[in-house]
Amino acid sequence: MAEKVKLFGAWGSPFSRRVEIALELKGIPFEYVSDDKFKSPLLLKYNPIHKKVPVLLHNGKPILESLIILEYVDETWKDNPILPEDPHERAMARFWARFIDEKCMPPVWKALLGTGEEREKALEEVRECLKTLESVLNGKRFFGGETIGLLDIAANFIAFWLRVIHEVSGLEFLTADKCPALIKWCDEFVSCNPVKEHLPPRDKLIAFMKNWLSGDGWTD
Template sequence: MAEEVVLFGTWGSPFSRRVELALKLKGVEYKYIEEDLTNKSPLLLKYNPIHKKIPVLVHNGKPIVESQVILEYIDETWQGYPLLPKDPYERAIARFWAKFIDDKCLPVIFKALWGDEKEHEKAVEEASELLMFIEEELKEKRFFGGESIGMVDIIANIIAFWQGIFEEASGVELLTKEKFPKLINWSHEFVSNSVVKECLPPRDKLIAHLRKRFGSHNASK
């Protein structure tokens, strides 16, 4: 019997695109279901009744939720392309940075781009400090995973592709070549990868969608 792999996601979400990238790198065939988050499907609510969010991966009828949890599940379930290092220490370090990006960096980046005007300057400063930690972690490596794309690179897709779009849509610049040369080089390398390209939404459509949803700092000044 053939395996059934279904992914519930939305076109503009870096979180569901992460899962698509992992599945493609592993060579796993899957069915994709586009969700309208303003009108969530009964299936999404059935498979993720706690968070009611995407992405949801359903493998042979069993749902897995939360993008980082899904990525680890994919890595452990399918052989071939490794997402996490084999060495336990290196795996722990990769998990640390993945968690750092999602739990620590992203909320501050969003605050810097679309947060309250009064806190804007402070948020920009804090976001720059956090991005500098990620810049330094790259060292002289091509990817966070070394010579090939790994778990941390996939989690950082939001910095590689979405952040530039967030900045353009909001009118706030954080990630500059002068300040973050390694992150900028890594971003170009990441988005130039042929498998990654398949998992990126149309840039113009995303900018228009974000401007409509959040507006921009420049427009409000």
């Protein structure tokens, strides 16, 4: 009996796009269910706590939260692993993935929505986080070495969304003087076929962000 894999996602969400990339890298066929309003009855049924995408439905059982989903995908389908085999390297990949979500992303939104001193402080905080990630990359092609791994996928926000935010807001988070290797990584990551096939249309995302910043809210 064929396995049923369904992904509830939103076109502009870096979190649901993470799961798409992982499934693509693994070669796992899946049905995509668009939930751009985050309010469908099925989404609320499968994720009543957080009420957000992504939700992976595997043979009728929901898995929630993008980083947890990535690990589930890697443990369930063994081909083309995205986590290192070495236990310490696996632990560090998990650590730095959470660092991106917990330390890098929040100050991006503070910088984007704040003003004056608050904005400058948040901007510098983001730059320091990115400089730290630059050291983690440590001259490698990808965070996963020669192939894309979990940490690369988790950093999709940095590779694509951060540059769109820069274009829309004028806030420059990634600078060539501080993060030359990270900028090179961004270019290579978004150019890979399994990745670029699962990134949102750039023009649409720019228009979306401009609309949101203008105060019109999150609309299609």
